[in-house]
Amino acid sequence: MGNRRGFLKMSASLAAAPLIPESSAVSNELDIPVSNKRPHELARDEAHWRAVGRLYSIQEEIINLEHGYWGQMSIPVEQALARHTHRVNRELSWYARREYDRDFLKARAAVADALGVSVEELMLTRNATESFVNLITQYDELSSGNAILWADADYPEFKRMMSWLAESRQVRGTMLSLPAAGTDEDYIRIYREAFDALPDLKLMLLTHVSNQHGLVLPVREIAAIAKCRGIHVICDCAQSWGLLDFTLDDLNVDWAVFNLHKWIGSPVGVGALYMRHGTLVPVRPFPGEDSSDTDVANRVHLATSDFASFLTVPDALAFHRAIGGANKQARLNYLREAWVASLEGSSAVEVLGATGSKNASGMGAFRLRGQTSKVQVSALQTRLETEFRIFTVVRNDLASGACIRVTPQVFTPLEHVQALADAIVEISVTG
Template identity: 25%
Template sequence: MNNRRSFFRKSAALGMGAFGIDSLFNQLHAAQFLEAEQSWNPASDSNEEYWSVIQDAYTASKSEIIILNNGGVSPSPIVVQEALDKYNKAAAQGPSYYMWRIMDKGREPLRQRLAKLAGTDAEEIAINRNATEALNTIIFGLPLQKGDEVIGTLQDYPNMVQAWKQRQMRDGVVYKQLSFDFPIENDEQIVKAYADAITPRTKIIHVTHIINWVGQIMPVKKIAQMAHAKGIEVVCDGAHTFGLLDYKIPDLECDYFGTSLHKFLSAPVGSGMMWIKKDKIEKIWPLLCNSEPKSGNIRKFETLGTRSFPIEQAIGEAINFQEGIGNKRKQDRIHYLKKYWAEKAAQIPGVKIHTSLKPEFSCAIAGVSIEGMKPEEVDARLIKDFKIHTVGINWENIHCVRVTPHVYTKLTDLDRLVDALGKIAKKA
């Protein structure tokens, strides 16, 4: 009898997931975060005592390698790791029961919490695996015809570029790509470039909210307002902004949006989200089959077959962790970290920063290069000689090393980066 009661208590706890009073976040971090809050000084730019508590909540802060490629994928904090482990262990006891009958019940509460974080109606949120899946669903689902025009850029993410090129090959859609020389500290210059490319056949503008190569923040709202005045819809790639910038999706005034939750939200690897404005859901075909492909139910995009329910449910603890810090505070901190190292690096002879340091034009991601060296050479030296992990970028007209700190990054880590860049530049 006791075993049966324990079994049902365990099942109920799994069903509640991250959103009950006994969430792992409440158990592991709530008291620590509350205590750290007492040290917060609104007048300070750094608040290192507070941020040391956040850093300790990530195992990555203690890695032998300094991880500065969070723009690729971010590590999860301990609470998310433990949630994923808990759900995986439960599923292993009987996947067809725990996944389909217990964890599956957690999707609707998760949808509600994601919608709250995004500032949207829950009926506009679909949960999937990454930004590529979300945006490909939209790109291939739009009812475009031969001759319809789409405007994007050479600097958009490769998987989105290839998706539009595939639609061009398959359906005769005309895909036009602008090119920008970043950094640009003039929104109107960017908006005008899109506006000048519009013709009577233009149906879609595709905008990357933060250019993943160098961190330029694109003026999505201004572009959307211009496009809507001309009857054009806007697809927004928010892979690098959700969980980083302090905004709600409706603020952007776009029509379609996709993001990866395993970047700055620090959810488990393989988690993503798609948003479609409610009155447009019906016309978008699901990427994978559904019994009612023309319905207005956002869940038609979640017919993914068997997938990792543990990953999906562990997203909840990442939301708890995010809300424990606060969107604005997190954005300001990561911008501070970017500016901290980049301003110092810019003073080193032979070193060039490829990203604006103004908060309205960039956050987190910055590009750096060393005169006389290829990006991949600088990247290789950083990891080999200094155990600093970045990524070399060679994409269209962008050639630099991408550096992306996160909330767990320590100032001492960034001091080591600046020191390493100085030593490498001296030998270049």
């Protein structure tokens, strides 16, 4: 960044500015199909989603049901990235030192606006992992006798980082084993019991949507219980924003980390860190940064990063808004429901991630019943890919064992998830 003090002063001036064009205007400009149908109805309109799919460059040689690694940019967003890259590469430091800080702040403010928070509460980062590392390494309220908490369904690297934090700060680290499928009441009870068992619990990781099997946790309720007990909560929203349609008011957490390059559809290398007003003190500023506690920006230092990716964020948000966050969630959930429903009643297949719609996302997972080792599940993934041309991914970090994660995109046609269900049934019957 250029002048950090000037950068922070600009934050307030953008707080009330219109940041993203109205979705109807963007839809007209980009030829995005518009419908008056409710999200639940629109989710089943294959013609609508085929039209949306024409705005993506889609791989045809395989059925790709592994869109959880990162999200595909639409063609308009990809073109915007190319324009921004060309400008940065052409104008170089002339642009970067004179105008980039203001343009970066506009991108930052657009994300804050979309999440319903002030620009001073949200800073762009390169990914959720960077945001998470800044929080735990700069967290300053752990002492001997304290405890920290995480769960088996959390992101594997975050689990390892929490274990490192416990060891390096010499505090008690505890990992919960969550049911591979359950209800809100199940998960609230498990976390409440953990809080009761850990009276000195100081810091916890709480994942909104698990990257293992798509489980949605009742974050708002669990975080409220934690807050009443003085427990600081880091909410991992890396997989949830855009997969689910929400703002931070819906979660009511003080700290959260995000990826925009998954379900918002930004270029790879864009994340965010949220810290609610009044909660910055327990997390020290990044080394060498301004010591104030009024703006989350000083908890991060981006150094020289991908200018063009950050400049493309408003374009990605405009496209996301034009498609409709609620429409995307409904479509993705519908696709999961379609393949899961085809397997209901099968004694040979175990579906993971949710027992009801409240805990389900568009991401899901399965395994053959009784086959939970990584070797067994990897063999199943290989068969799907080589025999049926269906690409999925093995996840191996749940306490209950390995599974295959299934992650369609909004443009995935219904017949692709039906092909998956047919393949699973065939494999389960023929062995």
